[in-house]
Amino acid sequence: MPTLAYRGRFAPSPTGPLHLGSAYTALASWLLARHAGGEWLIRIEDLDPPREVAGASAAQIDTLSRLGLSSDLPVLWQSQRHHAYQAALDRLLANGQAFACHCSRTDLAAAGGVHRTCRAKRTRATPAIRLRVSDADVISVHDAIQGGYRQSLAEVAGDFVLRRADGLWAYQLAVVVDDAAQGISHVVRGCDLLDSTPRQVALQRALGLPTPHYAHVPVLLGADGQKLSKSRRSDGFDSGDPLAVLNRLWALLGQAPLPCADAASVSAWLTTAAAAFRPEAVPSSAAMAFSAIPA
Numbered sequence: 396m397p398t399l400a401y402r403g404r405f406a407p408s409p410t411g412p413l414h415l416g417s418a419y420t421a422l423a424s425w426l427l428a429r430h431a432g433g434e435w436l437i438r439i440e441d442l443d444p445p446r447e448v449a450g451a452s453a454a455q456i457d458t459l460s461r462l463g464l465s466s467d468l469p470v471l472w473q474s475q476r477h478h479a480y481q482a483a484l485d486r487l488l489a490n491g492q493a494f495a496c497h498c499s500r501t502d503l504a505a506a507g508g509v510h511r512t513c514r515a516k517r518t519r520a521t522p523a524i525r526l527r528v529s530d531a532d533v534i535s536v537h538d539a540i541q542g543g544y545r546q547s548l549a550e551v552a553g554d555f556v557l558r559r560a561d562g563l564w565a566y567q568l569a570v571v572v573d574d575a576a577q578g579i580s581h582v583v584r585g586c587d588l589l590d591s592t593p594r595q596v597a598l599q600r601a602l603g604l605p606t607p608h609y610a611h612v613p614v615l616l617g618a619d620g621q622k623l624s625k626s627r628r629s630d631g632f633d634s635g636d637p638l639a640v641l642n643r644l645w646a647l648l649g650q651a652p653l654p655c656a657d658a659a660s661v662s663a664w665l666t667t668a669a670a671a672f673r674p675e676a677v678p679s680s681a682a683m684a685f686s687a688i689p690a
């Protein structure tokens with residue numbers, strides 16, 4: 396995959412319909428990509444069948460396309476990528492950076508769930524696989540919106556899971572393998588994933604993969620102060636009036652009103668918006684009430 400100056404992505408999990416918070420992240424990542432003259436891809440992170448909602452991925456792709464946001468390359472489905480995750484895991488196991496772990500949640504409860512050493516009282520038929528983290532793994536990330544972020548992996552995450560005991564792939568492994576395989580240069584996503592970034596950087600280093608640029612946008616909060624949720628119906632939005640949604644998200648991105656606020660088409664709106672977008676105006680708070688501006 397050739398190295399691109401800018402290739403971004405939006406990577407929803409199909410656990411329900413897109414809410415305004417996910418549309419906000421999608422639009423932010425699209426605008427940052429297009430403003431930089433770059434490409435933008437959609438990846439469906441369908442790795443957790445028990446949490447998946449039937450029809451959600453198709454509905455998400457449809458909502459994005461109503462907002463004018465479509466993938467420049469065919470959508471990548473993580474459920475089709477098991478071989479790639481297995482190959483990465485095999486490399487980490489072969490060089491001793493990953494290990495099989497029989498610990499249960501109960502075994503780790505006294506350590507706050509953070510794994511530093513195995514405490515398993517019995518062995519399992521299918522152990523989890525973890526990445527070995529050392530005390531020296533203090534990872535610093537420069538985030539284009541949030542600024543510097545530093546984390547001691549040993550204290551916060553410990554030896555973290557790459558493949559769960561139930562056989563499911565961990566988000567951390569899949570996201571790192573796929574961001575690299577898709578040649579993603581810039582990861583733009585919600586601030587709730589900022590604290591996952593050091594784990595992903597550690598995994599990139601362990602696998603000899605490049606670290607993309609990161610930008611974490613505020614998470615939108617509902618009137619109750621809670622993060623919007625795909626599983627709460629009330630957090631959905633009406634994609635029947637895409638220009639109204641786009642204008643609302645635009646204001647939440649800290650942008651001055653567009654001359655084309657009542658553009659004739661979504662694509663005309665997006666073209667003007669990409670040119671007028673000011674990345675430096677995107678709010679740097681970790682979270683933001685979406686009711687802060689009038690509908």
Ligand code: GLU
Binds near residue numbers: 406407440570584585
């Ligand atoms: N699939 C994750 C989510 O829906 C996002 C992963 C990412 O952007 O790295 O929250």
